[in-house]
Amino acid sequence: MAETDFDVIIIGSGPGGYVAAIRAAQLGLKTACVESRETLGGTCLNVGCIPSKALLHASELYEEAHSGMLAKWGVKTSGLELDLGAMHGTRLEAIKGLTGGIEFLFKKNKITWLKGHAKFTAKDAIEVAGTSYKAKNFVIATGSSVTPLPGVEVDHQRIVDSTSALELAKVPETMVVIGGGVIGLELGSVWRRLGAKVTVVEYLDQILPGMDGEVRKEAAKLFKKQGFALRTSTKVTGAKAGADSVTLTVEPAAGGASETIEAEVVLVSIGRRPNTEGLQLDKAGLAVNQRGQIETDHEFRTPVPGIWAIGDVIPGPMLAHKAEDEGIAVAENIAGLTGIVNHEVIPSVVYTMPEIAGVGLTEEDAKAAGHEVKTGKFPMMANSRAKTNREGDGFVKVIADARTDRVLGVWIIASVGGTMIAQAAQAMEFGATSEDIAYTCHAHPTHSEALKEAAMAVTGKPIHV
Numbered sequence: 401m402a403e404t405d406f407d408v409i410i411i412g413s414g415p416g417g418y419v420a421a422i423r424a425a426q427l428g429l430k431t432a433c434v435e436s437r438e439t440l441g442g443t444c445l446n447v448g449c450i451p452s453k454a455l456l457h458a459s460e461l462y463e464e465a466h467s468g469m470l471a472k473w474g475v476k477t478s479g480l481e482l483d484l485g486a487m488h489g490t491r492l493e494a495i496k497g498l499t500g501g502i503e504f505l506f507k508k509n510k511i512t513w514l515k516g517h518a519k520f521t522a523k524d525a526i527e528v529a530g531t532s533y534k535a536k537n538f539v540i541a542t543g544s545s546v547t548p549l550p551g552v553e554v555d556h557q558r559i560v561d562s563t564s565a566l567e568l569a570k571v572p573e574t575m576v577v578i579g580g581g582v583i584g585l586e587l588g589s590v591w592r593r594l595g596a597k598v599t600v601v602e603y604l605d606q607i608l609p610g611m612d613g614e615v616r617k618e619a620a621k622l623f624k625k626q627g628f629a630l631r632t633s634t635k636v637t638g639a640k641a642g643a644d645s646v647t648l649t650v651e652p653a654a655g656g657a658s659e660t661i662e663a664e665v666v667l668v669s670i671g672r673r674p675n676t677e678g679l680q681l682d683k684a685g686l687a688v689n690q691r692g693q694i695e696t697d698h699e700f701r702t703p704v705p706g707i708w709a710i711g712d713v714i715p716g717p718m719l720a721h722k723a724e725d726e727g728i729a730v731a732e733n734i735a736g737l738t739g740i741v742n743h744e745v746i747p748s749v750v751y752t753m754p755e756i757a758g759v760g761l762t763e764e765d766a767k768a769a770g771h772e773v774k775t776g777k778f779p780m781m782a783n784s785r786a787k788t789n790r791e792g793d794g795f796v797k798v799i800a801d802a803r804t805d806r807v808l809g810v811w812i813i814a815s816v817g818g819t820m821i822a823q824a825a826q827a828m829e830f831g832a833t834s835e836d837i838a839y840t841c842h843a844h845p846t847h848s849e850a851l852k853e854a855a856m857a858v859t860g861k862p863i864h865v
């Protein structure tokens with residue numbers, strides 16, 4: 401095989417692409433991965449999951465100390481100061497460590513990193529930095545980027561997107577977040593905890609679209625208690641950035657009189673769109689759907705033989721772990737094995753405090769799908785560990801089919817909901833009933849006991865309420 405010929409070339413090194421590359425190499429395929437960024441790891445490691453979680457962790461520590469919460473535990477602080485530079489330093493260290501780790505894994509697995517932007521020149525060839533490469537299989541894992549909002553131009557100073565919102569050099573006094581979804585609420589939480597007065601403007605009548613109705617209501621209540629101003633059913637129609645502030649024009653989503661809101665910084669976080677620009681998909685005989693995504697079958701094959709696609713660039717939730725699982729599956733399918741992803745059981749988590757997590761169907765979707773449902777709810781306030789830790793906000797909700805008792809969905813608002821949801825996902829993957837969860841022994845005292853009790857509540861028999 402010529403040096404520029406491969407069994408598989410993966411385009412993009414995000415959690416979809418780098419995982420696919422490692423699995424393909426493990427399976428003995430001659431593998432290359434193209435990445436145009438300076439570092440591997442994609443959105444997730446460079447400007448997404450990891451840096452946002454670094455700032456969420458840091459800001460949570462600051463808020464705990466600053467708000468006097470630590471003093472309740474007998475931990476007295478004095479002379480407390482915010483060192484935003486150090487906070488950013490630790491964020492950058494996390495990125496460097498993890499992206500370097502992927503580079504190490506590439507070397508260990510003998511994966512060739514083709515540095516530059518890939519474009520198709522034919523069904524079986526791409527060009528990267530002026531060199532042509534051929535492969536028996538291509539995996540498009542080019543991910544997604546920020547969706548722009550017409551009339552609100554991101555300048556990365558006063559009007560920021562999720563990337564520049566991670567890098568603010570100063571805590572703004574006021575911040576407006578456009579979009580009450582996961583990313584807006586997480587980054588809004590960071591800057592609120594550090595001292596900004598944050599207003600979230602959401603077009604829909606509730607925040608957190610796609611999540612269970614009761615969870616959305618409870619989350620809104622908790623965010624308001626934390627000091628967020630929530631302006632739902634409101635549409636942003638324009639923005640004017642001045643030297644010190646931005647003037648936003650908003651109006652009711654249903655139409656009506658417009659008004660203005662001033663903010664030192666505005667964060668645009670209305671969603672993400674698939675990256676296909678510049679790929680020259682037409683040269684490969686591929687087209688995108690109406691939403692700009694590349695469609696695949698259940699095995700991640702596009703309509704063009706030998707070209708596969710995974711991650712944010714294909715339909716489905718834009719989540720790193722979904723991309724990773726698809727990365728493993730696609731490599732196994734290319735190697736002639738059977739790679740499967742169960743898209744019915746993909747957990748999603750909002751890493752605010754408390755965390756908000758869900759897997760499977762919402763109660764509304766379960767009913768719309770024709771299920772007669774039974775639900776069980778258990779408040780975190782009645783969980784001994786959460787109560788002791790002063791983390792009593794939230795609840796666990798188990799949704800089961802009334803006829804078969806099979807668990808259809810689990811929704812959690814709890815300080816460690818993101819960790820707790822893994823158990824629910826595994827139970828659902830194994831086809832568990834609510835009774836299966838209820839009769840599984842859970843360690844005491846743990847937050848996870850709340851999931852057991854919510855499962856017990858499906859049949860009306862929790863112990864601690």
Ligand SMILES: Cc1cc2nc3c(=O)[nH]c(=O)nc-3n(C[C@H](O)[C@H](O)[C@H](O)COP(=O)(O)OP(=O)(O)OC[C@H]3O[C@@H](n4cnc5c(N)ncnc54)[C@H](O)[C@@H]3O)c2cc1C
Binds near residue numbers: 415417445562718720
């Ligand atoms: C602020 C923020 C926070 C997030 N937090 C979470 C979280 O907590 N949990 C979670 O599950 N998800 C989170 N996400 C979403 C997550 O980052 C994405 O779902 C995930 O990164 C998608 O992986 P991917 O491999 O499909 O693509 P990406 O990670 O987007 O990677 C694609 C890569 O392909 C490269 N590329 C694109 N086109 C080309 C080309 N033609 N040639 C060469 N290279 C190319 C890009 O440079 C990029 O590095 C977050 C996103 C953001 C923005």
